[in-house]
Amino acid sequence: MAAEHFLPFRKSTVVALCAGELPADERESFLEFARLLAAMAQHRIHVRGERVLDAYEIVDPAEDVRTVRTATARDRADARAVVERELVALAAEADFIRIEADEIEQAFAEHDLMKVRLEVEDESIDTVMFFRRGTRPCTEEVKSFYGLRRRTVEFTSYAKVLVYIAFTERPDATEREPSGGVLLKMFQDVPRNDLEMLYPTVRVRMRTKDKVLIGVPAVLSGLVVLATKLLASLGLMVLLLAFWVGIREETVRLDQAALVTLFAGLAALGSYLWRQFSKFKNRKIKMLKTLQEHLYFRNLGNGAGVFHHLLDAAAESEVKETLLTYHFLRTAEQPLTAAGLDRVVEQWFGRHWDTTFDFDVRGGLRTLRQLDLLTEDEQGVLGAIALPEAKHRLDRHWDNLFHMPVPGAAGVPTVSR
Structure with missing residues (x-):
């Protein structure tokens, strides 16, 4: 089976592993860079999560949340399309x-x-x-x-x-x-x-094995009941049936002893059938209990909680990929292409931590490009912006996320009361 993109280390562990390879005077600066990167990833995933959770609320409304209007069939269909599209995308981003x-x-x-x-x-x-x-x-x-x-x-x-x-x-x-x-x-x-x-x-x-475990003893015990308790009354019941359907003309005499024998046989038959039904029912209850126990102890989340889990996992995966891409480009001893970078990261984890995974180098490079932290020449040779400048650019990106115009500034009108 092919290796997965999932790297089985927490984000904090990956940060610590990368920082441990740096000179002591660079570690604190690198940790600040990692914190900025994580904050931006969490913000982006939060904005995205609000949209998908709003859509999920339409297709699977929470009982303790009120709405201002009833969703139409068209609303539910559109919301379901959003949920399914985002679910596929987030699942892939969460590896x-x-x-x-x-x-x-x-x-x-x-x-x-x-x-x-x-x-x-x-x-x-x-x-x-x-x-x-x-x-x-x-x-x-x-x-x-x-x-x-x-x-x-x-x-x-x-x-x-x-x-x-x-x-x-x-x-x-x-x-x-x-x-x-x-x-x-x-x-x-x-x-x-x-x-x-x-x-x-x-x-x-019921499995074949279970049917055998119930059926074989049932047949054997049924023969015992037939031979010991029903044989005496069986002949009487046959004579009565023959008289009722017209095969036998002579009436059947039912004295006290015959009635006792008949009812004893019927009681034995009823008790036998009930015991077999109880065995079957108890066996099925045991199987249901086994199924419920497996599901109970394996359940991690339901409904909107699953999306919260996916959103966090997607953000963490993005930070790990981006951080590893930036760290290994910045510390590379020789120029690297995308394929070379992918190979270096995978070999490093395999050599030092006995971990095999398929590093998603494209995801890390894509994020670095979006943040303007990557350099690339015409031959595809990659590089990373120096750490101080990278922190400055991340800080500027973060400030622009919440940029609010100041009244009275150039081009911004003031509001009079």
């Missing part, structure tokens, strides 16, 4: 990878680790999007034959999985089968083989 349909189908076909059989009912689902981040191989010891046998299973696990599901608008909607609206959730530590458990319309079904 999530879209899980394609063939990968999901493969996961459904493979043996799961939950020891339950799940089926997805997708008739009410209009749009499904899964995203993953942090893929790693795992092993787990699985017990079978009541713990007498153990085997080691190898599987792929995702550190985080993002799920977006939009439901079809239906006039006959019920509370159990939702209509319209969207569902947005984030989970952690999800085995690839268990992706189906993240669907809201998943249903627990």
Whole structure:
């Protein structure tokens, strides 16, 4: 599996790693640069987040928030388009990878680790999007034959999985089968083989093994009941049935002993059927409990909270990429192109921190260009603005974000009361 863009270090750790390579007299200045860069990234993501959260409020209104007017069907359709577009973009910026349909189908076909059989009912689902981040191989010891046998299973696990599901608008909607609206959730530590458990319309079904465990004892005990308790009353019931349908003309004499035998047989049959039904029901309840426990302990966020998580992750990813791009360009011993810079960063993390990832050099270069901190010649050789000047330019960008005209200044009219 190809390496991901995600760098499994916090922003503060990346800042510390870069600062640790600098001379002591440059470290404080570099840390100030990093703080300015992070503040600007947070501001940009905050402005963007306000727009997408406003749109999400229309498609999935919060119960404790009032509105001044009711959204129309057109409003909901437009808002949903904004939500889906921003979700895809933010997921990519936060280093999530879209899980394609063939990968999901493969996961459904493979043996799961939950020891339950799940089926997805997708008739009410209009749009499904899964995203993953942090893929790693795992092993787990699985017990079978009541713990007498153990085997080691190898599987792929995702550190985080993002799920977006939009439901079809239906006039006959019920509370159990939702209509319209969207569902947005984030989970952690999800085995690839268990992706189906993240669907809201998943249903627990009995596995073949469970059917055997219930069915075989049921048949054996049924034969025992038939031989010991129903045999005496079975003949009487056959005679009564034959008389009622007209096959037998001679009436059946029902004395006290016959009635006791008949009711005893019927009671034994009813008790036997109830026990088998209870076993089936208890087995299914156990499976549902297993599913709910998996979802409860893996759930990281729901609804608008997922967007808050994505916005923070996207801002942090932008800062890490930009900071690494600037640091390695500024400290390079020889001129670097984009491809060379990409290779230097990846090799540095692999050599010093045993970390493999696909550095998104284009994202870092794009941000440096926007902030006017990058130099580039006609041959594609890159360079970074000196640290003092870079801080000055960041400070100017920050001031311009909140630039307010001063009344009385040149070209700015004064307001009289």
